[in-house]
Structure formats: C-alpha cells, structure tokens
Amino acid sequence: MSSDVRFTDFKSDKQPTWCPGCGDFGTMNGMMKALAETGNDPDNTFVVAGIGCSGKIGTYMHSYALHGVHGRALPVGIGVKMANPNLEVMVAGGDGDGYSIGAGHFIHAVRRNVDMSYVVMDNRIYGLTKGQASPTSREDFETGTTPDGPKQPPVNPKALALSAGATFIAQSFSSDAQRHAEIIQQAIEHDGFGFVNVYSPCVTFNDVDTYDYFRDAIVDLDETDHDPNNRDQAKDKILESDKEYMGVLYQNEDSVPFEQREGIDSSMAEIPDGAPEGAMDLVREFY
Amino acid sequence: MPEDLNWAIGGEAGDGIDSTGKIFAQALSRAGRHVFTSKDFASRIRGGYTAYKVRTSVDRVESVVDRLDILIALTERTIHENEDELHEDSVIIYDGERSTMQDVEVPHGATALEVPLKRLAEDAGGAIMLNVVALGAACEVTSFPIENLDESLQKRFGDKGEAIVENNKQAARMGQEYVQEEYDQSFDYSMETTDADYVLLNGDEAIGMGAIAAGCRFYSGYPITPATDVMEYMTGRVDQYGGKVVQAEDELSAINMALGAARAGARAMTATSGPGIDLMTETFGLVATSETPLVICDVMRSGPSTGMPTKQEQGDLNMTLYGGHGEIPRFVVAPTTVSECFWKTVEAFNLAEKYQTPVFLVSDLAMAVTEQTFSPETFDMDEVEIDRGKVVDEDEIDAWLDEQGRFQAHFPAADGVSPRAFPGTADGAHMTTGLEHDELGRRTEDTDVRIEQVDKRQRKVETAREQENFDYREFGDPDADTLVLSWGSNEGAMREGLELLDEEGYDVRFVSVPYIFPRPDLTDEVAAAEKVIVVECNATGQFADIVEHDVLERVERINKYNGVRFKADELATEVKQTIDSDSGTQEVEAE
Ligand SMILES: Cc1ncc(C[n+]2csc(CCOP(=O)(O)OP(=O)(O)O)c2C)c(N)n1
Ligand code: SF4
Secondary structure, X not given: OOOOOOHHHHEOOOOOOOOOOOHHHHHHHHHHHHHHHOOOOHHHEEEEEOOOOHHHHHXXXXXXXXXXXXXXXXXXXXXXXXXXXXXXXXXXXXXXXXXXXXXXXXXXXXXXXXXXXXXXXXXXXEOOOOOEOOOOOOOOOOOOOOOOOOOOOOOOHHHHHHHOOOOEEEEEEOOOHHHHHHHXXXXXXXXXXXXXXXXXXXXXXXXXXXXXXXXXXXXXXXXXXXXXXXXXHHHHHHHOXXXXXXXXXXXXXXXXXXXXXXXXXXXXXXXXXXXXXXXXXXXXXXX | OOOOEEEEEEEEOOOOXXXXXXXXXXXXXXXXXXXXXXXXXXXXXXXXEEEEEEEEEOOOXXXXXXXXXXXXXXXXXXXXXXXXHOOOOOEEEEOOOOHHHOOOOOHHHOEEEEOOHXXXXXXXXXXXXXXXXXXXXXXXXXOOOOHHHHHHHHHHHHHHXXXXXXXXXXXXXXXXXXXXXXXXXXXXXXXXXXXXXXXXXEHHHHHHHHHHHOOEEEEEEOOOOOXXXXXXXXXXXXHHHOOEEEEOOOHHHHHHHHHHHHHOOOEEEEEEOHHHHHHHHHHHHHXXXXXXXXXXXXXXXXXXXXXXXXXXXXXXXXXXXHOOOOOOOOEEEOOOOHHHHHHHHHHHHHHHHHHOOEEEEEEEXXXXXXXXXXXXXXXXXXXXXXXXXXXXXXXXXXXHEOOOOOEOOOOOOOOOOOOEOOOOOOOOOOEEEOOOEOOOOOEOOOHHHHHHHHHHXXXXXXXXXXXOOOOOEEEEOXXXXXXXXXXXXXHHHHHHHHHHHHHOOOOEEEEEEOEEXXXXXXXXXXXXXXXXXXXXXXXXXXXXXXXXXXXXOOOEEEEOOOOOOOOHHHHHHHHHHHHHOOOOOEEOOOO
16 A cells, blocks of 8 residues: 555546536545545455446446446455455445345345445436436335336335444435545444445436435534434434434444454465365365 | 165154264265265155165265165155165165054065164163164164274264263164064175275265365355255365355355455355356356356256255256356356366366356256265375466566556457456556456447457357367267267266166267366267267256257257156166167156
C-alpha cells in the first residue's frame, strides 16, 4: 500500500454511460474517496459488482474487479476475501440485485460477517431494464409492470440486516458527497460486514424518490443523539418506515469477522509444486 | 474371474447397516483381501430397506454380480429384496427369535442360520451390538479369522472408550461361538487372508483427496446426495493445508464463492449433483468469459428433477457438455474408476488453471458410494504434478502491460491463454466481467473485438487438444469384431463382463472413455469394428449420440436406467444378445 494514493487512482479510463445526473456518480466518487482514504490502492482492492446500472460501477473504477451475474455479487466477494484476507473487498449493486434476486445471499452474507463492505445503490427502481418496480419501490408506485403499483410494502433491508445479526448497518445519500464518503469509510474500517444502503436517485425512471424528496426527508443521525452501539435504539430507527436517515444506524464494536473466527489469515494462492508435504497421510487414513 | 464371495447385510435405514458393512469391509481389507462394496439405500433416514453389499476376493474386484452368498437379514424384507440373487449354497443369518422373523421362508434351498442376535448382544452388554453378533456369525461361516474384526471395531468404536470396544469384540465372539456350537456343519465358504495392506475408500473420498493433493484450498458447496461426501471429506482436512470448506446457502452461492476464491488465486472447487448443477448453470458462462479456473464436480444421480436421489444414473452428460446459454468453452472429464476419481481430479485442476476455463468433473452415484481396496501406491503423492499455467508475478507483469501500462488480462494470445495476475500483484489491477470485453476486460460491443475474444476463448480447446493426451483406456481383444464403448463407472462391470464373454467364446474389444470433451477421436476404432455397442446408465444414450455424431455412423446401445448400476454378469448377457441379434437397439428392461 502506498501512502500517495489519490482517489482518482481508482478511476478507470472508461467514461460512465450513466444518465447525466444519475445518483450513481456520487455513490462511486464516495467509494473511491473512501478507499483511498483508508489507505488502499487499486492493486490490493477487489471490487465485485452486481448487474444493473449500479453494477456498472466496477467498469468505471480501477482495481481488481469482477462484474458477475445478477444477484450473485456477494458470494463472489466472500470467496475472494476468504481466499485472500489481505485484499480489501468491496461489493456494490442495486436494490433489485441485492434485495430481490440476491436477497437470499444478502441475509447469509450478513450472518457470515466476512470483513468486507457492501454498498447498495438504492434508487427504488430497476434502472437498467428501464423502469420496473424494485423491492424498495413504494406500494403505489406505478410502472410498466405494476400499473397500479406493486401493492406490496417495500422491503426494509436494514431491518432484514439487523434481524440477521448484522454488525454494521448504515445509510447514506449519494449527493451529500462529504457524509457519503465518510459513511463508506466507516463501513470499510468496520471489522466485519459493513452494509451501507445508499439513496442513489434514478433521474430517468423514478420521479417520486428524487433528489428533492431525499434532501427534504433525510435526517442526519450525527445531528441527533442516536447511539449506533445501542441495538434497541437502532431497531427503533430502522423500523420507522416513514423516516429517511443518514449515518451509521448500528455498529457492533465487538464484531469478529468470519474469516478470523475460521483462522484464515493468509492468502490461499500459494501452493506447493506437487502434493503437499505429508500428503501420504491422507492415503494412510484409509487403512 | 475372481474367486469371490458376495456378502450383504440388510435391514431398515437406522439399523446401523452402513457402519456394520463398513466394519466388515475394513476387516477384509486389513486381512489383505480385495473388496468392492455397493449400497442399496432409499432416500430416508429411518425405515425403508437398505443394504450394504461386499464382494471380496484375494484378486482385484471391479464390479458387482447378480449373486449373494451370505446374507445377514435384519428384516424379513431383506430376504425378499435379495431373493433373485440367493441360491442353494447361500447362507442367511437372521434372528429367529424376533417376532417379525417367525415365518421366514428361505428361498432357493438356501441354508438358514437362526442366531439369536439380540439375546446374545444383550448378554455381551447391549442389544445395540446385534449387528456385530451377526458379523461374528459370518466369520464362522466363512472361516474368516475373527481377530481381523477386532481392529475395525477398534477403529469404529475407539473414540467411545475401551469398554465399548471390548463389549463389541465379545459380541462378535458370541455370534461366532453360537454358530460353532449350534450348527456343527462345515460351510462351503472360506476366506483366505494375505499379507497385503490395502486402503479402502470410495469415489467421493478419492475426489476430495485428489483435490487436496492438487492444492485445492477453497471448497464451497451445498449438501446433496451423492456429492456431500466430497464436502464432508474435505471439511477439517483441507484446513490442515491452509484451506477452508464453506457450506453455502445454496448452489448459486456455492459456485460464485468458488469463482471468487479462484479469482483471488486459490485453487477452488465446488461439487454437487443434478439439481444443484441446474442452479449453477448461469455461472458456467461467467466462469468461462471471466477466464476463471474452476473445477465443478457433478456426482450424477437419477433425474430429472429430484428423480431418485439415492439411485445411479448417467443422465447429466448433455447438461455438463452443453449446459448454459451461449457457447461456453469448457472441459468435461469423467473418471471411470474410484482410483481415477483421484487422478482425474488432480488433472482437472491442472486443466482449469492451464486453460483458465471451467472443468466439469463428472462422476456418478455408483462410484461415489462404492468403496474399493487399493494398494496405497495407487495414490502415490510423489506422482502428483501441479501446473498453474500462465501466472505472472510483479517481475513478469511488464511484458503484459499495454502502452498505457494497463494489464491485459484477456490478451488474445495465439494459444488462447492469457496471462493471469493474482489480485495483490502490483500493476495487475484489471476488470473482468461476464459481459463481452476487450483485452483489458472492459465491456465492448465492438464486432471485431467480440469475434477476437470468442475466437481466443475457443482456441484454448484447440490448444488443449494439441497439448494434452485426451486418450481412452482399452481392454479385451484389440482385433475383435465387436467394439464396446462406455464412459464413467461402467468400466469395472464391462471389464469383468469381457472375461465372462471370453469364456463363452465371444471376442470383444472394450474402450472406456474418460474424456467427454475434448474427447479422443474414435473414428478408426469404430471403422475397424463390425458391431459397435455403447453402454451407459441412461435412457436415451447421450454418449452414444455423440459417438454417432463424431463418426457419422449408427451404433447400438445398451441402456440401463432403473437406478441400479450394471452388474458384470448381466452386462455380459446383454452384450452377448446384442452381438447375436442382427441389428436394432437393445435395451435393458427397467426391473
Ligand atoms: C438472471 C437475470 N435476470 C434478469 C436480468 C435483467 N436485469 C438486468 S439489471 C436488472 C435490474 C437491476 O435493478 P437494480 O438492481 O435495482 O439496479 P439499477 O439498474 O436500478 O441500478 C434486471 C432485472 C439479468 N441480467 N439476469
Ligand atoms: S436509468 Fe436511472 S439508474 Fe440508470 S443510469 Fe439512468 S439515472 Fe442512473
């Protein structure tokens, strides 16, 4: 790790094809800043991206990266980190990617508490497939596939995470550049699974959950007396479904990452040229 | 043909059938006898018929036959289930004092030994040992020195304390003495012992052992019969070599975790069976386009859907060959014996890394649950070679950077294989994606780049065809008019079938094919034969279809899909009938 890494070192030379004004620009800038700020560089960083407009993030960043199949980014990230705990692993995707097709992996990644960060760009819509309801869309949000609204309450990913035993739950807003980068940084620094739900507005298909809406609605937890180490307080805040918070909702300071509990402390990439020393013992066990 | 003895213990699931069978198999193996085991089991934990069968001989045994010499029947149903295999010299050991075994009818004039298993076990210290009493009785019938049992009882019960071991030894002796005293007849069976020291293991264990030997460090999987034993074997063991087994939440996760670990530089594997392979399919293409080395093991069972989870079938060949949308360069390797499960696993890891592709390691239930004896040198670890392919480190990376200093992880090399930089390598940072991409891993829809990358990935297969030896194994008479072809676990039954055929004057050449893709060119072999018969455990003849496709000629087929593996004598009869018939497709009737 070199100390002179700047956040632009994490930028690739590919120009984003996001719509002008898309929230994902801000989300990405904050991720890059936070990575640089935490002393990482592109050669020790692995970014795994989901599928969606949000998932394109891996392409616009410069690091070791994999852009996988829809909904499966988290398991890839877990595999990377377990095979080489020296890497900084960050997983990013959309609300559809993470809470719909990948919802099962989300719960289990939370439970597993591998030391990595997970950034969900929540625009409450499916952007890349041109505007269908997502799991976080409002109950009455009209789209081409839900002309009268989804008629189901939106999922509350923070509540899912809390109930699954999350050790770090935060929420941020992509247009508040300073706070957003700080929050991502806290997620990276957390010893365990750092989950951040980012309000990252879609300016093309969502005319309800707009920048204006979030700007008015959002409350910065730093300006309240919220204690993120208090699980009950966190639960109350998370269950207030009509409130939009920014900041760390919950953090367990005693969190011990999964790979540490499993005793994995070095890269699995190094292997001998032949069978490992003493491998005949494996055969002798069958006597 | 080996001077063999066929032994079985059967009862209800939950009766300890498996562990009793294994104790006996281990005792035989320790006594220098070869063993080949098979299991009949149902998909339930308690109740339902289950049996553990052991074929043993001083010579090697490679298959099962349609004959049972000694049967320990813990339930009456066990006798009915095996009726067809019993004969006039068979000996059946059962507990005549059990109320449910009062009216047992012994078929085919076999000898019935009524041994009060439960009562004797209670005398020895507990009814639970009744199976061991039966083992002792079986030792007497076969003149097998009972001391050999002691060591396997020690191995099985050692953890539970010396008292338990001693009680079990005592139980065995009570069974032995009871037969000695109550039946003063001598039996036709005897089991010689030898000085040989064998190891006894099954196909799943051989795959797990091969994986560890080959440097696999990361295994992720989701439990499914009959692949779970691979996972169980590796759990705990791979840790000793710096690795980890992770039980994922489902197969989608399992294959993606393994993919992540492989990208981080670990040799990684996942194993599953049919339904799990279905779930993994979307990721096959990602493995191929991201050029990630990954071993994906499918231990086939009877399908489709959840089919018959505990029964044999070779129905997934097309799935592993063609599964996934688009066109996916890949290798499909199918071991043909338990020991080959070890060696082909080692090879699978080398192929995966040399060519940076998915490698499907296709095994089947018959191999997975078959324990076989081997001399330990069969798995000589000094023979294990590891080839990691084109991995570049800090010092070599310059050669692969473009003018702007960017690492070309998907460089369209002449042999189709690009350099590989493990994450953490300075200057190696790069993107990789399931989207079509350029040499830097950046998404593209440029028509020329698309063609370049597709061609590049396909070239790996051509390169492998040139560099590797995708050969077959050959048995029987090389000049025979009849050629039998098979893949997977049928090899053993067919090899023994050859000897039976030979005794009846039928000359047969047998080719067993362990590589499904790329595979050996069989055109000359087929052309040289008058009759070509493809043997496989599925209904439609998936391998026969690809042989026909390759050689542009019709072949005959023997297909078995009732859930039971081929038995040597049965297969020999089928082959004989096919040879004798003028033409047409022969099929084994589902029993
Ligand atoms: C298996 C599969 N199903 C469907 C798709 C099509 N698809 C691509 S992106 C997407 C939704 C993405 O929504 P979200 O995660 O909210 O991301 P956004 O585009 O809004 O950033 C879908 C359904 C796919 N790529 N793969
Ligand atoms: S469609 Fe929406 S989410 Fe996608 S790039 Fe445009 S603004 Fe962003």
